[in-house]
Amino acid sequence: MPDAAGTTRRRRYLQAMQVDVWLSRERSPQAPAESAVAVPASSERHASSANTDTPTIVDPAGTIDVAEVAAMPLAELEATVAGCQRCPLHSGRTRTVFGTGAADARCMIIGEAPGAEEDLRGEPFVGRAGQLLNAMLRAIGFSREAVYIANILKCRPPRNRDPKPEEMVACSPYLRRQIALVKPRVILAVGRVAAQYLVGSTLAIGRMRGQSYFYENSDDGARIPVVATYHPAYLLRSPLEKRKSWEDLRRARQLLEANP
Numbered sequence: 001m002p003d004a005a006g007t008t009r010r011r012r013y014l015q016a017m018q019v020d021v022w023l024s025r026e027r028s029p030q031a032p033a034e035s036a037v038a039v040p041a042s043s044e045r046h047a048s049s050a051n052t053d054t055p056t057i058v059d060p061a062g063t064i065d066v067a068e069v070a071a072m073p074l075a076e077l078e079a080t081v082a083g084c085q086r087c088p089l090h091s092g093r094t095r096t097v098f099g100t101g102a103a104d105a106r107c108m109i110i111g112e113a114p115g116a117e118e119d120l121r122g123e124p125f126v127g128r129a130g131q132l133l134n135a136m137l138r139a140i141g142f143s144r145e146a147v148y149i150a151n152i153l154k155c156r157p158p159r160n161r162d163p164k165p166e167e168m169v170a171c172s173p174y175l176r177r178q179i180a181l182v183k184p185r186v187i188l189a190v191g192r193v194a195a196q197y198l199v200g201s202t203l204a205i206g207r208m209r210g211q212s213y214f215y216e217n218s219d220d221g222a223r224i225p226v227v228a229t230y231h232p233a234y235l236l237r238s239p240l241e242k243r244k245s246w247e248d249l250r251r252a253r254q255l256l257e258a259n260p
């Protein structure tokens with residue numbers, strides 16, 4: 001049972017995530033979250049992920065050499081992405097959305113693809129879902145600037161539909177290189193698409209939560225813990241699930257504390 005300072009801190013975190021904090025006369029306010037958090041990650045999976053796929057689509061404009069991409073520094077990678085024509089999504093984009101944050105961040109947040117606002121501004125998670133993501137990060141003591149945020153796809157799919165497998169394969173050299181350069185200690189995968197992609201799972205996001213996964217890249221031997229959580233856009237529609245996401249974020253923070 002946490003002390004009074006711990007209780008106050010927890011309440012502040014939950015309020016920062018706009019989670020309603022109910023005070024019961026019989027029970028202390030932290031009890032529900034505390035019991036849920038006590039359930040540990042119960043299984044460990046080792047999955048080769050989409051990050052090791054060889055792109056199967058042809059690069060019609062011959063815009064990139066995948067081996068060159070795998071050796072690029074971040075600034076050159078960003079410039080390469082800005083000119084990418086490896087899949088048809090390039091023709092509908094306003095701007096590519098490369099990624100943002102600290103190049104040496106210990107925590108990397110990975111979503112699926114830019115939405116309308118991101119496409120206009122060229123930055124990931126700047127719409128309503130992004131505001132909530134910022135609040136979630138603050139709730140575990142991170143500023144947006146202290147983490148690195150990226151998506152699987154760097155171009156917006158039409159009408160925000162799910163990314164197609166071939167689009168993810170086409171874009172995979174970029175994210176793979178971003179992860180290799182940033183070398184995060186933990187990856188927070190937000191939403192089903194990102195979580196499944198990073199660890200090669202087909203489970204629903206609700207089943208992936210709380211499990212222990214790793215992102216693996218045989219090229220550089222990376223084996224980075226992945227915490228799967230709900231997408232902030234889903235949390236905007238289902239605010240009662242925010243408390244579960246808060247538990248996931250706490251787990252991410254605990255992994256960082258265990259692996260400084």
Ligand code: URA
Pocket residue numbers: 111112113114115118123124125126129151
């Ligand atoms: N959803 C995502 O997955 N990524 C963004 O950048 C914005 C919304």
